[in-house]
Amino acid sequence: MKDFKGEVLFLDRSDINTDEIIPARYLTEITREALKPHLLEDLHLEEFDPPTDIPGKRVVITRSNFGCGSSREHAPWALEVNGIHLVIAESFARIFRQNMFNCGMLAIELSAVIIDGLFGRFAGRQAVVEVDFDNSRLTVRSGDEEETVPFTISDFDRSLVEAGGWVEFADAHY
Amino acid sequence: MGKTIAEKIFDAHLVDRPTPDRYVLRLDAVFCHEITTPMAINDLVARGKDRVFDASRIKAVIDHVTPAKDGKTATQGLILRQWARRHGIRDFFDIGRNGVCHALFPEKGFVRPGYTIIMGDSHTCTHGAFGAFAAGVGTTDLEVGILKGVCAFRFPATMRIEVTGTLQPGVFAKDVILSIIGRIGVNGATDRVIEFHGPLIAAMSMEERMTLCNMAIEAGATCGICPPDRVTVDYLWPFIQEEFDSPEAALQSYARYAPDADAYYEQTIEHDVSGLAPQVTFGYRPDNVKPVSEMAGTPIDQVYIGSCTNGRIEDLRIAARVLRGHTIDPAVRGIVSPATPQIFAQALREGIIDIFMAAGFCVTNPTCGACLGMSNGVLAEGEVCAATTNRNFSGRMGKGGMVHLMSPATAAASAIAGKIVNSKLYESS
Ligand code: SF4
Secondary structure, three states: OOOOEEEEEEEOOOOOEHHHHOOHHHOOOOOOHHHHHHOOOOOOOOOOOHHHHOOOEEEEEEOOOEOEOOOOOHHHHHHHHOOOOEEEEOOEOHHHHHHHHHOOOEEEEOOHHHHHHHHHHHOOOOOEEEEEOOOOEEEEEEOOEEEEEEOOOOHHHHHHHHHOOHHHHHHHHO | OEOOHHHHHHHHHEEEOOOOOOEEEEOOEEEEEOOOHHHHHHHHHHOOOOOOOOHHHEEEEOOOOOOOOOHHHHHHHHHHHHHHHHOOOOOEEOOOOOOOHHHHHHHOOOOOOOOEEEEOOHHHHHHHHHOOEEEEOOHHHHHHHHHHOEEEEOOOOEEEEEEEOOOOOOOOHHHHHHHHHHHHOOOOOOOOEEEEEOHHHHHOOHHHHHHHHHOHHHHOOOEEEOOOOHHHHHHHHHHHOOOOOOHHHHHHHHHHHOOOOOEOOOEEEEEEOOOOOOEEEOOOOOOOEEEHHHHOOOEOOEEEEOHHHHOOHHHHHHHHHHHOOOOOOOOOEEEEOOOOHHHHHHHHHOOHHHHHHHHOEEEOOOOOHHHHOOOOOOOOOOOEEEEOOOOOOOOOOOOOOEEEEOOHHHHHHHHHHOEOOOOOOOOOO
């Protein structure tokens, strides 16, 4: 199983699409590693500069409908090669969310109220997330402030994370 | 409780329910192109599982960048080509016979009502026009599909959209779907299937239904589905005449995928298109939609007519009706990409290509090309394109470029004017 902990990158916008996560001009790459420098290259957010803000981050916290648009699995791959295995959002686009779990990564949905609260308390600060996968809880921490919230993922997605991805799961079952 | 179209297709294809929320379905077809498939192929090779579940059910095409523009795209084509050869995939379309996947595969008769189809491409929802459940997936789902012929889905919760009213002249399927996306939003149908119903859908050609279903994903939908009917059967007849004694028999057989009268829909909306004006997008989201009249005068640098949304023969005919006898504004670059060789040949026969060329358009071979900013019409920073495609995301046709989505009629008229305008086909009442 992958590790799901580390420093948070806050992306304060809804509907961040896969073209913004990894632009189509890099779809000619045939290794995942080649995607690394281009993560979120076309995302224009105030006070967000990919080359300085991405290194060292392990978790993304964002708003609703993250990963909408193209089906490209290059989007989760670009996150993965940058060491980001966990995205927490109010909601995800279907294909992106499935791609995350298919790669053995975690896409956690929390209510708008909780996401709002996390942005309010922790955005703009150095915050870390830790996931207690077995007990379906995650903790966000910054300095001596911390917040623990429960989450639910479907049993199926849970088994994909445990198996390491859909290829491994399908191999064992079909 | 009755069932929707997608629920009936799920019932007929269910292999397993590993958990209560997931349905593993048997796939009738797996479609592949050279952008998302090579990584799946490489991974299968690396795992020592370089096999395919059924070569006859896999269809592959090189369409996104063709002819190859550089070493990297040539390598992507090579990986797909060699894979198709070594596994005996007969329906592999390489240069000279290739076209945009979602236009080419229906034209070859690869889609049937009731089919389950996946492809590593979000606009796979196009094939729902035939009453199929067709979903875009990522490379890992594609990889498992290629290897095992299965894919896992959530319950196909369905939204029913009843399209009513009649379209004014100069208003098209593209305007209808843009208005629907503008209404329900880019997240309006996430994780749901959209079933399109109503007299307007029944009166639409298969080409128009494909335009409609093509953009279901822009509202987040897994698939857009039109109920199979006589129009579907007539389109498919050349491919199914061995299977059925008569079109009526085919119709009767496909009727098993019609939704039950008491089917449960998570949401039903009525969408009245009487009085709908031609639509255009602004900004970087496909739900940023307004009437063309409100955007009239917006200067443009390029016009692109093509793609899986509007690169079919009907689209080219409509654009040609607008262009005939005109030349495009000298400051505008016009590019037209007939979506498949068959469409290209038909357009040649009908004199449509002549009209485009006389107007000053560049005619390219069938390819996705400019639609996703990979070749054949990439924008420079700050440039604006009037396009018949389906996605206006920031950077979609080139970093720093802006894309306005519209119908072929509006795009052709805008090419002549050098700015966004309504076509002469539209007379507002
Ligand atoms: S034409 Fe555009 S939207 Fe359609 S498959 Fe090609 S790249 Fe995708």
